[in-house]
Amino acid sequence: MAATAAILFLVYLFNLSSGYVLIDDNENLDEILTLPSEYSIKAERIDLIADLKLPMELWYSTEINRSRVDVYDGMVKRYYYWGEDGAMGSDGTVYMAYPKWTEKEGHTIFCSKTDMYQETPVDAFPAEEEYVYADDMYIASFTRGFIFEQWLPTSGSDIERCRQVLQYLIQMVPNAENVDTSKTYHEGQTVDVWKFTEDDDDTRKELVLYSHRTERGEDVPVQIEKKEFNTMLGSLEKHVIFNYDQFNPLFCEEDVDAEKEGLCEWTPDDFEGHMKMLHPAFHNDLGVAFNSFKKHHARNYQNKKEHDMRRDIFHKNWKFVVDHNRQNLGFKLALNHLSDLTPAERAHMSGGRRSPNPSATVPFPHSERQVGDIVTQIPEEYDMRLQGIISPVKNQDKCGSCWTFATAAAVEGALARLDGRILDLSEQSIIDCTWEGVCEGCNGGWPKEALKHIMKHGIPLEEDYGGYLNENGYCHLENVTEVFKIRGFTLVTPLSVSAMKVALYKYGPVIVTIQNNDAFNFYRSGVFYDPTCVDDYVGHAITIVGYGSRDGTDYWIVKNSYGEQWGEDGYMLLSSSNNNCFVLDEPYYPVV
Template sequence: MNRFWLLIFGLPFVAAATIDLKDEPLDWPGTYHFEAVRMSISAGNVQDYSVWKTNHSSRVDYNKGAVKSIIVDENAKYRYGVSYEIHPETDDGEDAIFKCNVMLGSEDNIFDLKIILPETDNFEYVGPDSQTVENTIKFVAEDSDLETKTIKTIWATYDEKNNNWHPVRYEVKNYNELLGLLEKHEIWDYFNFNTGFDKSAFDVSQYDCDDENVEEHTLQSETVTKFLMFMDPENDKHVDHVFNSFKNKFVRNYADNNEHETRRNIFRKNMRLITETNRQKLGYTLGVTQFADRTPEEMQRHKGLRTRPEGKVGNIPFPYPEHKIRDIAEDLPSEYDLRILGYVSKVKNQEDCGSCWTFGTTAAAEGALARINGGRLLSLSNQAILDCAWPYGGSGCEGGSDNAAYDWMMKFGLPTEEEYGSYTNADGICNIKNMSTIYPIRGWTDVTPLNVEALKVAAVNHGPLSVSIDATDKFSLYTGGIFYDTTCTTKRLNHEMALVGYGERDGDTYWIIKNSWGPDWGVEGYLLISSRNNNCGIATEPTYVVY
């Protein structure tokens, strides 16, 4: 926290000692340049900004200038204004170059300049408060209804020479009155605020944004409706446009206006997460997925993994001594993909049934069976596990553990999907005794945990593997790249999937993971996740099936 307080100590200001500041309305100059740091205490992330604004142009740089947003309002050349999004990309020679994206305004889409500074309506003068910078004045605005209470605080200094206010700090707290919780807490620190700067900051030609090098987008482009390029989560028109596109794509029909507003608020929150994450250029992207309007409680129905009983382990030991694993791994290929070998069935969708524990384990069983079946891949019925594994610790759509599925497979075996029936997204009556052909397993093996080489050895010789993960909000919005989430844990595992291969990029090993959220999620239903630091617990409890 101290770092962010120190950022503003050097802020220039002119103290007002000769006028009564109570009579000076809080308002910002029309032209300014400043730098800022926004710290979301509730979400645990930090973002830096550099901002330039005049009455006709605005520019915001994110992530130390890596991503730039420049807007020019209506003029002789662009009747409804124009917006540029400029970000670095790597060319074939692996050199970073700026990619210039442009969207022209229209009668229905007139671009508003990005202000960044908080609106000052309804703020009341409190008085001097120099806890941040000497001679700072404090203003407060409060708003509340039956469910929420919002307290906004602005600290500012007054420039008597130019008769305007300069922001120092802005804090917003949103309370859930029903639950008594602080749901949102953000602090913005502003520094180096001034009203004079070189207007060449708005010259897009320095980033090769001429007519030949730009990529033009429209409001209907996927870059806009899915990846939110040019969209501002704080702009109601932008939120409504993307939300309407989302509702049409995923056929959302809400019960009433109250539910619609609740879903829209969740959607806006996820828009913020998407834009903030993508601007950081972390090597992966988030986007608007089918889960962008779901509550945390609803998302649990799209997972379903339960913790194994304490002391429960596989009945067949991992056959590779730990001291020999590294030597064995040295002879393995740098990339390996079981999909190419035909050991992986198509991506399926568990929908809103907490049955992930049946999908990950069934994928492991399908691959193991193909290995001893001349490479013949059969689609086995995870619905049978869902219906029948109750005596072994499964609870149908309410969730289960990998060992519950495995123990049931050892006793009864898996039938094919063709004979037992397709997945129904619901608990059903167990029909295993009427199956003509079943494939019982001999057991299952726990792979040496927290060991990248051990997972590679297991994947090549025994995969696919069933793996567990802490699936976070970011995970649900994943759309591509090598995922590495600093907000997840390695122990709070809530989702089961299948590891079907691995690869390398820039010396970093990543795992290829088959999910059970349908082919429209992620990369055609798959996740690429970094092996570094056991991210999200992917190497905490890997297993495979033995026939």
């Protein structure tokens, strides 16, 4: 019992996991990481944060510039060819074979291919340029086959103390008497330890690679552990382990021949087509995907540091999208032009704020009882887009001007209901000229204040005032000959679904401010419902242009200001249940 207590105390003292502990001095070893250039190997990717395990088999050859990745025992196969001209003269071609089911034919294997833009081959091993051989004292413990590590000072007294402790612990572990404490072992074989660390702003990335040196002088990884920390919050945000097994240096060209999958059809040479062929679990697919993203969105970064930062953000969002879509929650997400932005940059775009004292110049004209009567007489579904009174979707870009776009869209719709004309009003004029009180242009503002401004000063056409700048500009309303004013604005009865439907059918569009998050930012299709929305001061202003129902779920039709590439051609179907994301807290419509 005393021995057990001593062991537990020592394990606690050194913050080590359960199991036996070994020291690796690794003297007189070649400190250059030499990864194999041709091989086949089996692997599993374990995401400890998402609790997901992905079995893989990989083939790789720099001799013939080809590689292949299978997942789930070959259920899905990807072939990568470099140096072959694709349909658009790209760096190569990626082929993907996967099962497809139809009621007529049942399961068949479908093969598609697309151009690939990446200069280096897809390798199973992530080779960081700055891997450092671990020549400091290294403590490794093994728990359920996973390796956890802790670096200790290497002063003489500490080394001797650790050796004594470790020797004692090893004596207490059955069948460990023949273990050499001068080496690190994994799965019964001696391994070398390599480490890569990178600090960038509030993120710290750590990679540890455990490799076995072959008689050919190649370092074959047996495990790679990746961790990513948010140093500001002190949280572990990413923890992935790759376990490798059954390494084979012999390579058969037939194994990477995509032609055996049959006739492969070309998919569109665009970002969306590429993303159907790739997966965020494969670290080398990241290079292909990010290059396609940069080309599609015309991204040019200042330097390598920013490039790598944007790539890591893109990768994190890609995994978020894939993990969400596999849950089948009723709506789908997709990567878009926001995928490489930091959370702070996306939050800056959400510049719509709710007033602490909601008020209006024109009272809502219906009592709760009247609303109950009217809502039974109006259509069950109503879409203003079908009435020809909604202007095209616009893109606010990185300026936090959503409050101006939502307001201008509502005024455009109200004026179109009046005389049938669809006007293109100037959001830039609201940014430049509405600085009374709390509004701060691209730093955010209140739709209510924008409505007050249009009541008093009016809003001009964009062609008269000048185009959207995506920046704060000089107010020059005095140079515009014609402006459009509203008589006032109305606050729809808050938290009332029926009142909102009545307002939309009789008076809309309606401006609302919601709490948006990553799921909202990457929305693609379906009825959006997110119970994780948090009611804080940051919000996003949108315009509601109708309502409807799909598969028994009621929704609002949202016109957003992220461009037509976002959502369903710039629109979202937002669930009307449970005041989702606080959509009914403060709804306004302009009175013309």
